[in-house]
Amino acid sequence: MFQQVVISGITVGAIYALIAIGFTIVFSTVRVVNFAHGEFVMVGGLLYAWLTIVQQIPLALAIPLAIAACVVVAWLSYELCLAGMNKDNHIAQVMVTLGLGVTIKGLAQVFIGKDTQFPPSFSSGSPLMLGSMSISQQSIWIVGSLAVLLGLLWAVMQKTRIGKGMRAVAINHYAAVLMGISPKRAAIIAFVFAGLIGGAAGALLSPVASAHYDNGMFLGIKGFAAAILGGLGHPIGALVGGLILGLVESLTAGYLSSAYKDAVSLVLLLAILLFRPQGLLGRALPNKL
Amino acid sequence: MLAIRHVSKRFGGLRALRDVNIEAERSCVTGLIGPNGAGKSTLMNVISGFIGADEGSVTVDEAETIGLPPHRMCASGVVRTFQNLQMFSDMSTVEVVVMGRTRHRRASLAANLLMTPAVRHEERDAFLAAQDLLVRMDVPESFWLRRAGDLPYGFQRRVEIARALATEPAYLLLDEPAAGLNDKESSALGETLRKIADGGIGVVLIEHDIDLVMNVSARVFVMDAGTVIASGTPSEVRSNPDVVAAYLGEEHD
């Protein structure tokens, strides 16, 4: 039992980590908590389900298509909604991304429908047996993808000019401009990454947890909880936060109460926000009055 | 007397303030100058209660005030303005100044919710007081009902000072009030500051415009690297070799 709970915790935690990375990238370059981010994840899952179940498109094509659509959604989100907004009007920023999330959810509802979809796993086959533990193939896909995507992100951030530029923007907008990096371009790339990783997370999760147009906000807040748990702005923090959150949830569901498992992770989010808003790995932030 | 004694403040490894001692008398202008990063703004934040100090004391007319939050500092008679103009931009100009009357409002929250006659009376008095101050600060009547954020910059500076004066402070701390003003506006400001001091208020002027400080101050303190390196009358300070080295020299490069 315990081992199975841990495996499911790690699987869910890996998904939360993927969602958290999107929050982290966008927050560190654009300084916005993107309330629509969960909807990117929802779109990834729902489109994957719709393409495979309704359109009968083969998996190998459906997965990249769904993710590509998420990238487009994320890019448009920035281009149409956030670009050019007053950076100091935080309330307007929150409301715009919130409205954006509602819009994406509305589009999914109108064009894809309200049905809950159960798409196929990425690969069919019997679960992997490790002693008495059974690990589903999808779990392996999820954890493997997390490793690959984290590696890819690391490589881009460390090795490419774009990545270095984005890190510069995250540290200091003014310095970045002096280095010839446009904050707008960095913002677009941040959103594209968020869409890519978020869409992948959605597609990976949907065979395990089903896909539904109304799931986005929930996935979003869990991802945010993971991001803030590790420290918003740290990719490694996102990984640590995601895994902790996944384990806490699955332990709660396994041993306490499945009805309150979401409440427990949200209480954890509140506690972190109130007592350690910089996260477990972050440095202290200046306090507001 | 506003007395700052042995105040020290660290930010991590940086010693922003080291054993700072400054005194400011009522009815005169006290200047505080120093190069960027000398700790002037940090000191201002400590005095006005926005950040705590690690050691030392701040007394206002003998009463210890260190550790009080900003709104309590205001109640103790110390009010400040801000280097980067903190205007209530979306209010009308007169309302911005009315906000300065906050510490003199006696009506309870409940009375305000019920809008009792006493509250109406108090509101009227506050508006009349605010209008008086706007007249004193030479803000033309045509601006009073305009959105404060739409006023020309120089007038917003005056409104900010009017708002501070509306609290009827014993000490007024001004954080670079001449920043962004032209020469004419700057000398008019000097005139105003002297008048404020003549009214019995102790004015503490933190400023980059050295001519302004030297013209209006009775006493000048010079800070460098978190500590006071010299003090005295403007002419004493001007001829102090340490000051010339630390500040005036650099300024004239």
Add this chain to the structure above:
Amino acid sequence: MKLTVSPAASESTAKRPGVPLSADRKLSLVLMVLFPICTFAVTNSFYKSVLVLSMINAIAAVGLCLMLGFAGEISIGQAAFYGLGAYVTAYLANQFHIEPALAIAAGAAVAMTIGWGISRPLSRLHEHYLAMATLAFGIIMYIFFANARAFTGGLDPGASVERFMFLGFDLSSMERYFWVVWVALGLSVLVAGNIASTQVGRSLLAVKMSASAAASVGVDVVRMKAFVFAIGALLTGLSGGLYAYFARSFNAGTFGIGYSIELLMMVVLGSLTRVSGAIVGAFIITILPVVFEQFEDYKTLVFGITMVLIMKFMPSGLVEGVLSLGERLLRGKRN
């Protein structure tokens, strides 16, 4: 020293002798008169009930308007207070058979206490974090409402209340209950209007525009934030209690994130800084599904697009934006 009153005169003129009411108050008064006229004009009982519901929503929207518009404290968890008001009212009325009006007052008081309690820690947070924290609070409370079935009845069978009686009179018919809600809305608007046109409202605005400057002139910022959370929760709780007697039977589904977002829509559609704007917004959002039959299907999409457009182009609210545009045109003509 005389003050000339220009057509664009701001709130400040409200306090001058001879100018007794601000534009906002006049508009609120007109709306309070329009509601009874409307209810007499419509004969269809369904429309009458929609009107009552829009007034119930208006009370909650006025509360959120004070929080978001005046104090700049964003809350995406208002449905929690709405639910608290409704469930506490139902629980007290059913368990202890107390006077319904008292039960509603108690529900509002509980909501207020919780709002005040969470404000202290929450109001230190940066806007983005505050928004997330209130959203989390809203979802936690929703999970509680849906699962604490002993207290709330959960999603099924839900909760129900007896008829609304007041001092032995049966006021439960929609015609009579209208007046109950009308009085509650009237009182809420009166108090909110008093806040808006006195030092309290000005202090809230000051806290939003510059907390440092507000503190420097003597405003106790923490206390003002706690106050606005409390009053926002109080009004939303009151609205929830009235909803309990309006619906008579309801379940946790009513108190999800969806309602919190609808409340935000109401404020955004109206005005962030006018009480009357919140009433207009509440009215529009409540009647839309009635006016357009197919609206339910497109509601989410339309709300989302509208919110983005308004916040991007008229961040002070739609009605507000249109009004100030008109004001500017008017002034342009006169000069």
